[in-house]
Amino acid sequence: MFDSDDLEEIRADREEWHEEEVEPVVERFGERKETFTTDTGGQDVDRLYTPDDVADLDYREDLGYPGEPPYTRGVYSTGYRGRLWTMRQYAGFSTPEDTNERYHYLLDQGQTGLSMAFDLPTQMGYDSDASMAAGEIGKAGVAIDSLSDMETVFDGIPLDEVSTSMTINAPASVLLAMYIAVGDQQGVDREELRGTIQNDILKEYIARNTYIYPPEESMRIITDIFEFCASETPKFNTISISGYHIREAGSTAAQELAFTLGDGIEYVETAIEAGLDVDEFAPQLSFFFNGHNNIFEEVAKFRAARRMWHDIIDERFDAEDPKSKQLKFHTQTAGSMLTAQQIENNVVRVAYQALAAVLGGTQSLHTNGKDEALALPTEQSVRTALRTQQILAHESGAADTIDPLAGSYYVESLTDEVEEDAYEILEEVDERGGMREAIEQQWVQRQIQDTAFDRQKEIEEKERIIVGVNEFEVDEDPEMDVEGVTQEDQQRQIDSLESVRDERDDEAVEAKLEALREATQGNENLMPYIIEAVKVYATVGEICNVMRDEFGEYQPGSAV
Numbered sequence: 062m063f064d065s066d067d068l069e070e071i072r073a074d075r076e077e078w079h080e081e082e083v084e085p086v087v088e089r090f091g092e093r094k095e096t097f098t099t100d101t102g103g104q105d106v107d108r109l110y111t112p113d114d115v116a117d118l119d120y121r122e123d124l125g126y127p128g129e130p131p132y133t134r135g136v137y138s139t140g141y142r143g144r145l146w147t148m149r150q151y152a153g154f155s156t157p158e159d160t161n162e163r164y165h166y167l168l169d170q171g172q173t174g175l176s177m178a179f180d181l182p183t184q185m186g187y188d189s190d191a192s193m194a195a196g197e198i199g200k201a202g203v204a205i206d207s208l209s210d211m212e213t214v215f216d217g218i219p220l221d222e223v224s225t226s227m228t229i230n231a232p233a234s235v236l237l238a239m240y241i242a243v244g245d246q247q248g249v250d251r252e253e254l255r256g257t258i259q260n261d262i263l264k265e266y267i268a269r270n271t272y273i274y275p276p277e278e279s280m281r282i283i284t285d286i287f288e289f290c291a292s293e294t295p296k297f298n299t300i301s302i303s304g305y306h307i308r309e310a311g312s313t314a315a316q317e318l319a320f321t322l323g324d325g326i327e328y329v330e331t332a333i334e335a336g337l338d339v340d341e342f343a344p345q346l347s348f349f350f351n352g353h354n355n356i357f358e359e360v361a362k363f364r365a366a367r368r369m370w371h372d373i374i375d376e377r378f379d380a381e382d383p384k385s386k387q388l389k390f391h392t393q394t395a396g397s398m399l400t401a402q403q404i405e406n407n408v409v410r411v412a413y414q415a416l417a418a419v420l421g422g423t424q425s426l427h428t429n430g431k432d433e434a435l436a437l438p439t440e441q442s443v444r445t446a447l448r449t450q451q452i453l454a455h456e457s458g459a460a461d462t463i464d465p466l467a468g469s470y471y472v473e474s475l476t477d478e479v480e481e482d483a484y485e486i487l488e489e490v491d492e493r494g495g496m497r498e499a500i501e502q503q504w505v506q507r508q509i510q511d512t513a514f515d516r517q518k519e520i521e522e523k524e525r526i527i528v529g530v531n532e533f534e535v536d537e538d539p540e541m542d543v544e545g546v547t548q549e550d551q552q553r554q555i556d557s558l559e560s561v562r563d564e565r566d567d568e569a570v571e572a573k574l575e576a577l578r579e580a581t582q583g584n585e586n587l588m589p590y591i592i593e594a595v596k597v598y599a600t601v602g603e604i605c606n607v608m609r610d611e612f613g614e615y616q617p618g619s620a621v
Contacts, residue, residue: 068113072113075109104358114471118473127140132386133464134467142461146424147424148173148451149175158213163443175218176226179205180197180202181200183601184232185271187601188600189206207561220240220249221250223256226425227259229260230262235604237588238594254297255297257347258286261302264302264320264321266500267509268509269306274615275615276501278608280328300346302321305351308353311514311516318369318483319484322483339385343386348389352426357471361479363392364422369484374386391425396434407434412449415449569597574604578607
C-alpha cells in the first residue's frame with residue numbers, strides 16, 4: 062500500500078498537524094471527552110487514522126477476496142449482489158394458532174425466512190400443564206407441547222419452500238425431531254429441509270440459564286444431532302453458536318467474539334472426540350451475533366470473526382473442506398439497547414444496528430420491533446421492523462458492493478484490535494482448560510458481569526448517554542397498544558394438550574419412551590428414538606423427563 066518512505070513522511074506530517082493544528086484548538090476549546098472508546102469501552106478510538114495504522118496489513122493474507130480465505134471480506138464471491146441476506150423476523154406468539162397466523166402474515170409481507178421463538182416452559186422442557194409452567198405459557202414465545210402443536214404452527218406452510226430458525230437449546234433435539242416429523246408428514250425429503258436450531262447449550266450456562274442437563278450429557282446430545290443431521294438433513298444447520306446472549310448479558314464486542322468462538326472450539330473438539338470427522342459436520346455449524354450500536358465496532362467484529370474462524374479451523378483442526386472454514390452468521394439487533402422510554406427512538410437504533418450487520422456481511426437478519434422493551438411486538442411494529450430491512454436492501458445502496466468499509470484506516474485497524482483482544486481472551490480460556498472448564502469455574506460469567514457493572518455505572522453517572530433515558534428525557538410518553546397473552550389463551554393451550562393425551566395411543570407412547578430410556582443408558586444416537594417418540598405424540602415434557610431421569614439436572618457450582 063505504502064512504502065517505508067511514504068509512511069515516514071505520513072508520520073512526520075501527522076505529528077506536525079497535531080502540534081500545529083490540533084493542540085492549540087484542544088488547549089483553547091477542549092474536546093467532548095477526555096478519552097473516546099468504542100461502544101462497550103473495548104478499544105480506544107484515536108483522533109485520526111492514517112496509513113500508518115495499517116502499515117502491517119497484508120491484503121492477500123489478511124483480507125483476500127470475497128469467497129476466498131481468510132474470508133475477512135465475506136464467504137460469498139458476489140456478496141449481496143447475488144442474493145440478499147435472509148430477512149428472518151423472530152416470531153412465536155402465545156398459542157400455535159396465533160403463531161401460524163403471524164407466520165402467514167410475515168410471509169405475505171415479504172419475509173424470506175421464519176424464525177421461531179418458544180415460551181419459557183418449552184425452553185426448559187416442561188409441558189404447559191406442569192406446575193413450573195404456571196403463568197408463563199405463551200409469554201416469551203409459542204407454547205409447544207406435542208407434534209400436534211408443531212403441525213398447527215406450520216399448517217399451510219410447505220417446509221420445502223421455507224427456511225426455519227428455531228431458538229431452542231436444551232430441548233433442541235425434541236423440537237428438531239418435531240420439525241422433521243412435520244416434514245415427513247408433508248412428504249418433504251429430509252435432505253430438502255432447511256433451517257437452524259440454536260442448540261448452543263454452553264452459552265446457556267454463561268448467559269441465559271435455560272439449561273436442563275449437566276454439560277457432559279448436554280454435549281452428548283449435541284454431538285448426536287451433529288452426526289444425525291450430517292447424514293439425514295444436510296441442509297439444516299445443526300447449531301447456531303450464539304454470541305448474541307453473551308452480548309445481551311453485558312459483554313464487550315471482543316468478549317462476545319472470543320467466548321462465541323471458544324464455544325465453537327469446544328463443540329468441534331467434543332464432536333471429534335466422539336469420532337466425527339471435522340469436515341463431516343463443520344460445514345453445518347453456524348453462528349449468531351448481536352448487532353449493537355457502534356457501527357464501526359460491529360463491522361470490525363464481524364470481519365474479525367470470519368478471519369479468526371478460518372484460521373482456527375484450518376490451523377487447529379486441519380480441516381480440508383473450504384466450507385468447514387467459512388463462518389456464516391445470523392444477526393439480531395440488540396434487545397438490550399431497546400428502551401421503554403420514547404420507544405420511537407428504537408426504530409432509529411434498530412436501523413443503525415441493521416446497517417452495521419449488513420455492512421459486516423451477515424447471512425440473515427432479525428430487526429427488533431420498537432415495542433419489545435414493553436411486550437411482544439404488535440403487527441404494526443413487526444411490519445416496521447421488516448420494512449427497515451427492505452429499505453436497507455433496496456433503497457440505501459448498502460447491498461450494492463461487497464465489504465464497502467474495507468480499506469478504511471479506522472475499520473481495518475479496529476478489525477485487527479478486536480481480533481487481537483479476542484485472541485488474548487481465548488488464550489486465557491485455553492489456560493483454564495477450555496470453555497467448558499472456564500464456564501464451570503464461573504470465570505466466563507464473572508468477566509461479563511464485571512463489564513456489565515462498569516457499563517451500568519457509566520450510565521448512572523452520565524458518562525454514557527442513552528437518549529431518552531439519562532439525557533434528552535421527556536415528562537411522559539404517549540400510550541401505545543401492546544400485545545398480551547391472556548389467561549384464556551393459556552387455558553386453551555392446556556386444553557389442547559389434554560385432548561392430545563386423550564386421543565393418542567398410550568401404549569405406543571410408553572413403548573417409545575422406554576426405548577429412548579434404554580438408548581440414553583448406552584451409546585446409541587438418540588435422535589432416531591426421539592423422532593419415533595414424537596411421532597406417537599409423546600410430549601416435550603415426557604421426552605425431556607426421560608433424559609432428566611437418566612442424565613440428571615445441572616446445578617451450577619459455586620464461584621471459583
